[in-house]
Amino acid sequence: MSDLIKKESKKDETAADHGNCMLNRRQFLMYSGSAAIAASTISISLLPGEANAKARVVTYPRKLIAKLSELKENQPLDFNYPDDGKNSQCFVVKMDGAKAGGGVGKQRDVVAFSYLCTHQGGPMNGKYQAVGEHRVLGQCPLHLSTYDLTRHGIIVSGQAYQSIPQVLLEVDGDDVYAVGMMGLLYGRNENLMES
Numbered sequence: 001m002s003d004l005i006k007k008e009s010k011k012d013e014t015a016a017d018h019g020n021c022m023l024n025r026r027q028f029l030m031y032s033g034s035a036a037i038a039a040s041t042i043s044i045s046l047l048p049g050e051a052n053a054k055a056r057v058v059t060y061p062r063k064l065i066a067k068l069s070e071l072k073e074n075q076p077l078d079f080n081y082p083d084d085g086k087n088s089q090c091f092v093v094k095m096d097g098a099k100a101g102g103g104v105g106k107q108r109d110v111v112a113f114s115y116l117c118t119h120q121g122g123p124m125n126g127k128y129q130a131v132g133e134h135r136v137l138g139q140c141p142l143h144l145s146t147y148d149l150t151r152h153g154i155i156v157s158g159q160a161y162q163s164i165p166q167v168l169l170e171v172d173g174d175d176v177y178a179v180g181m182m183g184l185l186y187g188r189n190e191n192l193m194e195s
């Protein structure tokens with residue numbers, strides 16, 4: 001052992017003997033090395049747990065909501081989606097040839113939306129309007145928000161700052177299915193509630 005190492009060892013013993021809480025340079029390097037190894041071990045030991053974590057996958061139901069042949073021009077038909085729970089009131093409407101974003105059918109004029117205003121949940125049942133080329137939902141009875149149903153339910157006017165949630169549709173022959181939803185239903189943390 002070199003004289004220098006002997007000297008360092010002597011200093012370490014002295015510090016330990018005297019209960020000195022101060023670390024010398026050699027002790028510091030030794031302990032910090034151990035800490036680094038411990039940290040690596042922790043991060044490695046977490047990996048198997050992460051690999052075992054189960055992903056929670058939920059999907060929207062495919063629900064038959066209408067027959068294309070039975071929809072009357074500009075007359076909304078009510079249904080509930082994605083379940084029958086709180087704030088699930090929706091409607092589907094054929095907008096008399098007004099082509100819409102997300103519209104289905106030959107004229108791309110069949111759309112579906114939530115009835116509940118995104119501002120404070122004002123009910124907009126009976127508030128569908130067809131005026132000239134415009135197809136809107138509103139005005140909301142609480143603070144007058146109005147939504148454009150040809151453009152994915154964006155706000156035309158009023159207090160709301162989010163589009164009205166649009167129900168995604170699929171057509172199979174004469175059947176119209178609700179298969180998903182764009183936007184969060186008013187009053188929910190997530191559209192799909194645990195059953």
Ligand code: FES
Binds near residue numbers: 117121122158160
């Ligand atoms: S609740 Fe509809 S605008 Fe306020």
